Amino acid sequence: MNNDEMKKITNHRDFRDDEFWREIPAWKDVSREQFADHKWQSKNSIIKLKHVKEVLGSRVSEATIADIEAALKIAPMNIRITPYVFALIDWDDPANDPLRRQFLPFASQMLPNHPFYMEDSLHEDVDSPVSMLTHRYPDKVLFLPLTTCPVYCAYCTRSRIIGGSTSSIEKDTYGANPKLWDAAFEYLRNHPEIEDVVISGGDSYNLQASQIRHIGEALLDIPNIRRIRYATKGIAIFPMKILTDDNWVQAIVDVQKLGREKGKAVVIHTHFSSPREITEWSRQAMDRLFSEGVIVRNQAVLQSDVNNDVDIMTMLTRKLGYINIQPYYVYMHDMVPNCERFRTTLEEGVELEKAVRGTTAGFNTPRFVCDVPGGGGKRNIASYEYYDRETGISVWRAPEVKPGELFLYFDPIHKLAAYAQKRWAIEKERRVMVRDALSRVEPDLGSIKKETLRERFGLNI
Numbered sequence: 001m002n003n004d005e006m007k008k009i010t011n012h013r014d015f016r017d018d019e020f021w022r023e024i025p026a027w028k029d030v031s032r033e034q035f036a037d038h039k040w041q042s043k044n045s046i047i048k049l050k051h052v053k054e055v056l057g058s059r060v061s062e063a064t065i066a067d068i069e070a071a072l073k074i075a076p077m078n079i080r081i082t083p084y085v086f087a088l089i090d091w092d093d094p095a096n097d098p099l100r101r102q103f104l105p106f107a108s109q110m111l112p113n114h115p116f117y118m119e120d121s122l123h124e125d126v127d128s129p130v131s132m133l134t135h136r137y138p139d140k141v142l143f144l145p146l147t148t149c150p151v152y153c154a155y156c157t158r159s160r161i162i163g164g165s166t167s168s169i170e171k172d173t174y175g176a177n178p179k180l181w182d183a184a185f186e187y188l189r190n191h192p193e194i195e196d197v198v199i200s201g202g203d204s205y206n207l208q209a210s211q212i213r214h215i216g217e218a219l220l221d222i223p224n225i226r227r228i229r230y231a232t233k234g235i236a237i238f239p240m241k242i243l244t245d246d247n248w249v250q251a252i253v254d255v256q257k258l259g260r261e262k263g264k265a266v267v268i269h270t271h272f273s274s275p276r277e278i279t280e281w282s283r284q285a286m287d288r289l290f291s292e293g294v295i296v297r298n299q300a301v302l303q304s305d306v307n308n309d310v311d312i313m314t315m316l317t318r319k320l321g322y323i324n325i326q327p328y329y330v331y332m333h334d335m336v337p338n339c340e341r342f343r344t345t346l347e348e349g350v351e352l353e354k355a356v357r358g359t360t361a362g363f364n365t366p367r368f369v370c371d372v373p374g375g376g377g378k379r380n381i382a383s384y385e386y387y388d389r390e391t392g393i394s395v396w397r398a399p400e401v402k403p404g405e406l407f408l409y410f411d412p413i414h415k416l417a418a419y420a421q422k423r424w425a426i427e428k429e430r431r432v433m434v435r436d437a438l439s440r441v442e443p444d445l446g447s448i449k450k451e452t453l454r455e456r457f458g459l460n461i
């Protein structure tokens with residue numbers, strides 16, 4: 001093997017360790033110690049457009065600022081970006097930067113919503129027996145104890161509730177209110193079939209150390225609960241907190257140790273989508289968690305011009321594995337508002353999965369899944385019942401989750417051939433295409449639960 005070949009298979013071991021933040025005019029004199037401080041990161045997070053201008057000065061053009069300003073008038077998410085991520089963006093080419101795309105929308109890149117998009121595409125609210133809890137799978141629940149995050153992703157699947165009202169959408173953002181959590185704990189106590197709790201939101205990074213302990217201890221105290229996962233994008237976008245917020249890390253470590261004493265698993269699920277998010281800071285943060293015995297798994301989202309490329313997805317997978325984060329899932333993008341620019345076709349996902357599988361050990365290879373709209377849950381990407389690549393319609397079943405029901409996922413229209421795009425522009429044609437796809441799976445359309453298709457997609461089949 002020559003040096004170039006060797007480099008190709010080992011360059012996932014390279015971690016950026018330069019003082020990249022000094023490229024941002026306002027932070028050129030910020031020392032490594034300051035940048036490493038989680039309090040400095042929080043205090044200097046970019047939460048308004050005027051901050052973008054203030055910190056970048058002449059490095060950002062008026063046209064770029066105008067593009068962001070126009071986007072924020074229609075975007076469902078507010079801005080919040082840590083200095084760590086903001087400084088990793090290539091401000092010489094922001095339009096094509098995968099990190100900028102994830103956190104700072106440009107109006108010029110936005111596309112109309114798909115006709116069958118949904119505010120709550122995963123039916124988390126519909127499948128919610130008590131406030132803050134979604135109970136879909138027999139033995140697992142999703143617990144949403146807060147609605148804030150250390151960053152706000154432009155593509156958030158819970159944009160209907162996360163991160164406060166925007167110019168275009170009023171939200172019932174409830175922050176973290178521990179008094180309201182007891183009803184969720186009570187539900188879990190009264191449902192002995194539930195063993196698994198995902199603590200998400202919002203983002204567990206924004207829970208105080210005392211709240212991490214309170215939730216962890218309360219859940220571990222419930223006899224039927226065997227597994228809990230704290231979900232946070234934090235390690236990807238704010239690794240300094242792991243390195244310098246000792247109280248928070250100790251709370252996670254203590255809950256994890258308590259879990260082990262009780263024979264129960266306590267892990268972190270994080271959310272890296274681009275290898276560009278992984279630096280020496282991430283590696284050191286993971287070294288700390290790993291040395292404390294904390295298991296971390298990753299859930300990425302497949303996104304156009306962020307990671308829908310074999311080399312990039314392979315690099316993401318291998319870099320994560322190298323720093324002891326298990327690449328667990330890559331999700332097809334949910335069909336939520338204002339996200340068409342991010343979505344890929346199902347075919348792209350299937351092809352990527354094929355290409356990535358075999359590049360590293362199986363346990364470090366992510367499962368590519370589609371969380372099918374309407375609450376069917378996560379399905380293996382190739383387990384559709386039918387997929388028409390021309391119309392972009394796929395049909396799914398979820399026998400253990402919602403027996404007897406059919407679910408639909410739709411490729412983004414702008415990625416279809418021109419004649420298919422024309423068909424999608426005509427409402428009657430949409431119904432014909434959907435009817436055809438459903439009949440390939442269920443020839444007797446009379447047996448399909450039409451009310452659910454009407455509720456989900458407004459479809460009269």
Ligand code: SF4
Pocket residue numbers: 148149151152153155156157158162201202203233
């Ligand atoms: S961190 Fe998660 S919950 Fe928060 S904005 Fe991003 S995707 Fe949404």
